[in-house]
Amino acid sequence: MAIEIKVPVLPESVADASIAAWHKKPGEHINEGETLVDLETDKVVLEVPAPASGILESISAPQGTLVKGNQVIGILVAGETEAKKEAVGATRRSPSPDVPELSPAVRRMVKEHEVDVSQVKGSGKSGRVTKDDVAAVITRHGNRVEERVPMSRLRTRVAERLLQVQQNSAILTTFNEVNMQPVMELRTKYKDSFEKRHGVKLGFMSFFTAAVVAALKRFPIVNASIDGNDIIYHAYQDIGVAVSTEKGLVVPVLRNVEQMSMADVEKTIRDLSLKARDGKLSLEEMTGGTFTITNGGVFGSLFSTPIINPPQSAILGMHAIKETPVAENGQVVIRPMMYLALSYDHRIIDGKDSVQFLVAVKEALEDPARLLLGL
Numbered sequence: 001m002a003i004e005i006k007v008p009v010l011p012e013s014v015a016d017a018s019i020a021a022w023h024k025k026p027g028e029h030i031n032e033g034e035t036l037v038d039l040e041t042d043k044v045v046l047e048v049p050a051p052a053s054g055i056l057e058s059i060s061a062p063q064g065t066l067v068k069g070n071q072v073i074g075i076l077v078a079g080e081t082e083a084k085k086e087a088v089g090a091t092r093r094s095p096s097p098d099v100p101e102l103s104p105a106v107r108r109m110v111k112e113h114e115v116d117v118s119q120v121k122g123s124g125k126s127g128r129v130t131k132d133d134v135a136a137v138i139t140r141h142g143n144r145v146e147e148r149v150p151m152s153r154l155r156t157r158v159a160e161r162l163l164q165v166q167q168n169s170a171i172l173t174t175f176n177e178v179n180m181q182p183v184m185e186l187r188t189k190y191k192d193s194f195e196k197r198h199g200v201k202l203g204f205m206s207f208f209t210a211a212v213v214a215a216l217k218r219f220p221i222v223n224a225s226i227d228g229n230d231i232i233y234h235a236y237q238d239i240g241v242a243v244s245t246e247k248g249l250v251v252p253v254l255r256n257v258e259q260m261s262m263a264d265v266e267k268t269i270r271d272l273s274l275k276a277r278d279g280k281l282s283l284e285e286m287t288g289g290t291f292t293i294t295n296g297g298v299f300g301s302l303f304s305t306p307i308i309n310p311p312q313s314a315i316l317g318m319h320a321i322k323e324t325p326v327a328e329n330g331q332v333v334i335r336p337m338m339y340l341a342l343s344y345d346h347r348i349i350d351g352k353d354s355v356q357f358l359v360a361v362k363e364a365l366e367d368p369a370r371l372l373l374g375l
Contacts, residue, residue: 003051005074007039007067014283017041018153019065019073021104024056030076037073038279042157044250044286045279054078063104064150102129105149109134125246125277158249165310170346173305174354178362180321180336183207186368198263204318205241205269206262208293210371211364212316213237213258216291219357221349223290225311231348240289240309241269243276244299250276251309253289297321297338306343313348316361317341 010017020038024030032053039046054077061073102110102117106129110117113134120137122129151159165171187202194202216223216237224233237258240251252272257265275281292309297320306317317340324337342358364370 001078002057003054003076003078004072005036005048005051005076007069007071007073008046008048010041010069014041016066016068017046019061019063019067020045020152021063022059022074026056026058028056030054030056036076039067040153041283042153044281044283045154047279050076052076052078106131106134109138113138154250161310162307165308169308169310171308171343172346172351172354173341173343174351174358175303175342176340176358176362178338178340178365179326180204180338180365182368183365184321184336194263198267200263200266200270202262203266203269205293205295206265207365207368208316208318208361209239209254209257209265210262211361212239212291212293214364214371215357215360217258218360219353221353222314222344222357224348225290225313226345226348227311234290236290238288238290240292240312241272242292242294243273245277245279250281250286251289251292252276252281252285253287255288291315293318295319303339303341305341308343308345314342314344314354314357316358317343 007017017039018041020040022037023035030036030050030053032051033049035047036050036056037048039048057075057077059074061067061071065073067073109115109131115134115137117129117134120129120133121127123133124130183204187204187207191202194200220233221231223237224231226232236256239254239257241254242249242251252275254260254265254268254272260268272281272285275285289309289312291312292306292315294306294315295318296304296306297318301319302322303319304317306315308315319339319341321336321338323334325332326335326337327333328335340358340361342354344354
């Protein structure tokens with residue numbers, strides 16, 4: 001029985017999608033529920049599963065094609081005859097179980113330069129071979145490699161939004177530094193009991209999120225946004241947490257963080273991060289947000305000026321923790337220090353508010369008891 005493979009119904013905010021990758025070729029067998037094709041929108045990658053087990057008979061929308069909701073993009077023949085099984089087995093070379101699946105771009109490089117991928121050590125997730133891995137092999141053989149590939153929908157949209165916010169906002173950045181020793185000591189003391197009690201590790205993000213929420217309550221303008229000539233004050237804190245994935249930066253949102261415990265924050269961040277890295281975030285989980293926290297420190301960044309995520313008006317940048325000589329009570333001591341950066345829209349946030357907000361975050365982190373006492 002022939003089954004039409006259709007693009008899922010897209011949300012109202014998404015006009016179309018593009019075919020990111022087909023996981024099967026015509027004539028190949030696929031099991032029900034196995035991912036057949038990836039669709040990329042300007043916000044998220046959608047995985048389309050096979051509606052039944054069978055043979056992919058044809059593809060009418062190859063990689064790179066723009067498609068609409070409910071559009072037919074291929075035909076699947078449910079079930080398979082023994083003759084088809086034999087034909088597929090004879091014409092398709094089974095990949096070695098030791099060689100991870102290749103992305104379309106990597107597969108193209110491997111084919112063009114005749115690289116034996118079984119001899120390439122992958123540096124990607126789960127040992128996956130990346131373009132850099134293949135390029136390194138080619139370079140060692142004396143070839144100079146250049147490859148021109150179109151931007152993904154996600155990367156294109158990110159680029160558009162970054163240019164848009166630079167053109168339409170008056171962005172300034174203010175900096176401070178925080179002594180992370182109190183947080184680190186508190187985390188070391190309670191991390192084992194915290195994980196045993198709540199089933200999740202105690203990280204730095206819950207401390208930063210709690211500090212940010214407390215500061216946003218004191219300085220609500222930092223949690224506000226502009227709509228035309230109006231300022232919208234949000235009586236809730238929906239915090240976006242920037243997560244880096246293989247396909248680019250995404251910002252899942254924690255809703256109503258002011259009502260969450262630190263354990264709730266850690267669990268939600270863990271779940272959203274796993275979904276982000278697996279490409280399974282829904283559009284709803286990436287929509288909205290009143291403030292964003294980004295952590296360049298996980299990549300070793302010591303200092304940066306993050307760009308706000310519109311229509312939000314501010315973003316907090318965390319950075320790497322470095323042991324630094326500082327003066328305390330007339331003595332030079334070594335402390336684990338981190339630079340903080342707050343980028344904000346100067347159209348509605350004055351320098352005084354931005355500085356005081358950042359100082360409030362710093363004070364909460366350097367004396368976590370303030371969070372319990374509401375100081």
